[in-house]
Amino acid sequence: MAAKKKPARPITSTAEFARHVGLARTTVSRVLNGQPGLKPKTIERVQRAMDETGFTPNAYAVRLKGKSTATVGICMEDLLTPTAVKKLSALQRAFRMKHYTSLIEVFEPGQSRQLIRHFLSMRVEAIVFIGHFPAEELAQRIDELNAHGTPHVVIDHVDIPSAHRVTVDRARGMIDVVNHLVARGHRSFGLLGISAWLHGKLGRMHGIMQALAAHKLPFAQCARSLDHLHVRRNDFEFGKTLAASFATLPDRPTAYLALNDEIAIGAMHGLQAAGIDIPGEAAVTGFNNQEICAMTRPTLTSVDQQIDETIRVGTEVLLGQIGQPPRTKAILRTIDPKLIIRQSTDFTVAAR
Amino acid sequence: MAAKKKPARPITSTAEFARHVGLARTTVSRVLNGQPGLKPKTIERVQRAMDETGFTPNAYAVRLKGKSTATVGICMEDLLTPTAVKKLSALQRAFRMKHYTSLIEVFEPGQSRQLIRHFLSMRVEAIVFIGHFPAEELAQRIDELNAHGTPHVVIDHVDIPSAHRVTVDRARGMIDVVNHLVARGHRSFGLLGISAWLHGKLGRMHGIMQALAAHKLPFAQCARSLDHLHVRRNDFEFGKTLAASFATLPDRPTAYLALNDEIAIGAMHGLQAAGIDIPGEAAVTGFNNQEICAMTRPTLTSVDQQIDETIRVGTEVLLGQIGQPPRTKAILRTIDPKLIIRQSTDFTVAAR
């Protein structure tokens, strides 16, 4: 097709390329940048030579000279959390649509300073954080960005007051969950991986307490956690282990609220292994509404994060800062989640 | 902490920064590049000023001048396939360890040429492809890279003869699966999403045929596919739909081999919904051995891709090309998968 020859050394500069085509360097440059006043035949000659030689202008030289880099940095908690990666995917697509290039890197505790410096040295126009991070370390990075005047937005991690944040309202999600379970007759709740340190008023715990209070159910008596018995993780095994512990309790709860779908599915597995029927003897809820929720036995009630909406708002917040004077007040936008009811809670408990 | 002041405009050049510190630009540059012959006190003065001002040298200017960009391009099929993202995660970590920066982009059919040009303009030292792509389009890109002299490696996609490739031996995986199922007494097999167009000798179909032949089981009579009845996808729903179709057959197979775990789990769901017991009345196998396999009911027998090993070999192949004369012969390295047996196949069928 295009590239037939094997140039021992590829052409690396416009000057060299222009010599190869038999034109002046400036002429080639004007073709590449679409300037007017050129004979169509000349343009076509350059195009063809580019295809043949595979020459590409050095982006570093272009960006050095040019005003804008059209680049954003994306800092990920990790690349293994499915929902975080989904957000990354949506975000990267959104930026590509707007002709921004994304630099994607993973936040390593203790190394974040270097990472941000790398982004800044690449002259990114903005930085996005996706996921949960060590709070004080992130807060330092945000303060530095604010001082530096680089726009940013933090998605999901909510307890950095000085940061612009976009997050699903997890409290709202848990309120919906609790209301649903209470309506099904449940009065005792096991918490799987949900702790009070999770993000204040928008956190899950806050929603649970608020909802229980609205139903005049005293939290201390109704809700129970066994997280402290095991090493905290966010995967199937953790849920399974927790469920095994709950199964041994004489007065075990009838409903189980998990931090995420993985823990919920693990918990279902653990409860079922102990001979407990779901949803007949125990209800279980997840969080994130991953596709797998519709494929478990029973299918899993879960809370949908509305990722597309989150990313839409996130890019809006970010692009709204570019080219604007720095905002004095931090932005906080919340997204309403959506409860998806499935079989794992589809059983009404007889009132005691 | 570090950044207290709010400079209206951040410092953008070493010259400006040097003026701010009260040193010569060259002196600052020598500090930044760790050259000898500097008073410790001077070094410390520069360090402190960097922390205070948040100044970072312009990477574009540095890379323009410097010899090596220490950058690799990673071209992903998408960011939604869990196993592909796992490979990305491992690969990015591996490169970071070797002080390479990764540029991560998604392959869009029809846009791949622009993408590779972008990588080349960023002067990447090598390019990795992860996943499955439109074959002829990828082949063109590989030819261009070969002509250009840019090292590459393709992970997973195997039917590009001119490309350096690393892949798990999927045929080997299916041979293990079939042997296992035959040993359990199965003689009839339903194929879920597995087609002959999948990659020749290393493809799944080839392994299945080879294994059946070894057991003197005629493929045409033993294996059956209903893929053509539905729109091909790779998710849970596709498996569920296929299973529903198989369930209606009077002489349905006793074992089901799925393209991946998602289809397998969907199929289990579909079969169970039709009242078919697993593994009592039907065996199901997946591929990829994702964590979820241990959490389904029953747990799912699957084939582990050995991702870490794949990535290890992949980086080895890639780094072996950098700085070397281009190889005349394409490299093909295969990784042996590992069958993980679980409940979904744990039942021995009575011989007919």
Place this chain on the structure above:
DNA sequence: GCTTGACGCGGACACGTGTCCTCGGGTGTC
């Protein structure tokens, strides 16, 4: 007081590009 280093200064060049400018050659028009 003189010599000798140690250390920092500042000029110079190169990297590859975009853009502006002047200039010249070719073409078409009347």
Place this chain on the structure above:
DNA sequence: GACACCCGAGGACACGTGTCCGCGTCAAGC
């Protein structure tokens, strides 16, 4: 044949950095 006009050539500068080199300054050692 004279004129204007179009289009490309080529010189110049700037972008921010790394590096080399000669020069000045300051302090310590004799």
